[in-house]
Amino acid sequence: MTPTLLSSPLQGFTDFRFRNAFNYYFGGIDTFYAPYIRLNGKLKIKQSYQNDLAPKNNTSLQVTPQVMTNDPEEFLFVVNYVQSLGYNELNWNLGCPYPMVTKSGMGSGLICNPSKINEVLHKAHNESNIAISMKMRMGYENATEILEAFSVLDQYPLKSIAIHARIGKQLYKGPVDLDAFEKCIHHTKHKLYYNGDITSVASYKTIQKRFPTINHFLMGRGLIADPFLPSMIKNNTTEYPKNRWKIFSAFHDTIYQQYDEYLSGPTPIKMKMLGFWEFFSKSTSNPKKTYKAIKKAGNPIKYKQTVAQIIHSEMKL
Numbered sequence: 001m002t003p004t005l006l007s008s009p010l011q012g013f014t015d016f017r018f019r020n021a022f023n024y025y026f027g028g029i030d031t032f033y034a035p036y037i038r039l040n041g042k043l044k045i046k047q048s049y050q051n052d053l054a055p056k057n058n059t060s061l062q063v064t065p066q067v068m069t070n071d072p073e074e075f076l077f078v079v080n081y082v083q084s085l086g087y088n089e090l091n092w093n094l095g096c097p098y099p100m101v102t103k104s105g106m107g108s109g110l111i112c113n114p115s116k117i118n119e120v121l122h123k124a125h126n127e128s129n130i131a132i133s134m135k136m137r138m139g140y141e142n143a144t145e146i147l148e149a150f151s152v153l154d155q156y157p158l159k160s161i162a163i164h165a166r167i168g169k170q171l172y173k174g175p176v177d178l179d180a181f182e183k184c185i186h187h188t189k190h191k192l193y194y195n196g197d198i199t200s201v202a203s204y205k206t207i208q209k210r211f212p213t214i215n216h217f218l219m220g221r222g223l224i225a226d227p228f229l230p231s232m233i234k235n236n237t238t239e240y241p242k243n244r245w246k247i248f249s250a251f252h253d254t255i256y257q258q259y260d261e262y263l264s265g266p267t268p269i270k271m272k273m274l275g276f277w278e279f280f281s282k283s284t285s286n287p288k289k290t291y292k293a294i295k296k297a298g299n300p301i302k303y304k305q306t307v308a309q310i311i312h313s314e315m316k317l
């Protein structure tokens with residue numbers, strides 16, 4: 001069966017500019033989760049979030065907005081906002097691992113607090129008709145926290161629960177815990193989506209074989225590192241298109257141009273693209289050398305020359 005592939009959001013990377021260019025040049029993704037909306041104490045949606053979700057910026061994409069909060073009022077405010085834009089699903093982030101977030105009882109720091117989760121879901125389900133989906137880790141301190149949370153989650157008609165098979169304390173390091181993910185499958189009535197370390201067709205196949213009942217997979221860092229991956233998984237092939245680097249080059253130039261227009265000055269665009277190259281470099285033949293070369297490129301002209309050289313030498317291989 002063809003899997004459903006979802007783009008797992010990366011704040012700072014997978015905004016509407018990236019999503020549109022990705023979809024145009026590579027495809028293979030069924031739904032893009034947008035990076036989270038976070039309100040800082042005020043019931044006000046920042047302009048950058050508004051731009052990211054504006055229907056005119058997402059015309060050819062299936063997008064699901066995401067929120068990170070532990071406050072029922074805030075949650076409902078965001079529900080109403082995204083519904084006013086025409087979205088019919090809101091994804092709730094209980095995965096973010098950063099101490100600034102978890103210490104204030106949000107992201108993966110909320111998984112160990114089922115009564116708070118209940119407060120939010122209770123209000124949302126009583127006062128709105130939006131579909132709610134979750135994206136969570138298996139806990140912050142340990143992977144059994146989610147099992148307790150299921151007792152609350154199972155009381156609500158959630159659309160799905162995407163699980164990043166790590167705990168918050170791990171940040172993004174260490175292995176995914178597939179045994180703990182397997183326990184989740186047996187402890188909830190909800191539809192689970194798998195997330196974590198799908199970085200190749202082979203790693204997708206390993207996960208898919210181990211969990212034959214799972215048919216939805218989220219890809220985050222792997223999708224940026226190798227944007228051909230989702231369509232290769234869908235087509236069950238490990239072959240890249242013949243014009244792989246030409247396509248990548250056109251994609252690169254598209255996002256470069258758009259970020260260059262949006263960000264002002266040479267330093268912000270350089271930092272933005274350097275962030276992307278931390279991922280892009282991984283699918284070049286010499287990741288360290290590639291990243292170092294991009295890092296060294298001191299101005300936009302040198303940057304463009306360096307990118308052209310990298311692509312030229314990859315094409316020759």
Ligand SMILES: Cc1cc2nc3c(=O)[nH]c(=O)nc-3n(C[C@H](O)[C@H](O)[C@H](O)COP(=O)(O)O)c2cc1C
Pocket residue numbers: 008009010011012034035036066093095135164172195196197198218219220221222
């Ligand atoms: C820089 C960065 C930003 C992220 N931002 C978000 C976010 O806004 N919302 C979210 O649900 N997950 C976020 N994540 C987590 C990823 O979506 C994903 O769940 C995680 O990286 C594991 O999947 P992967 O191994 O496929 O990358 C972020 C991860 C990174 C590294």
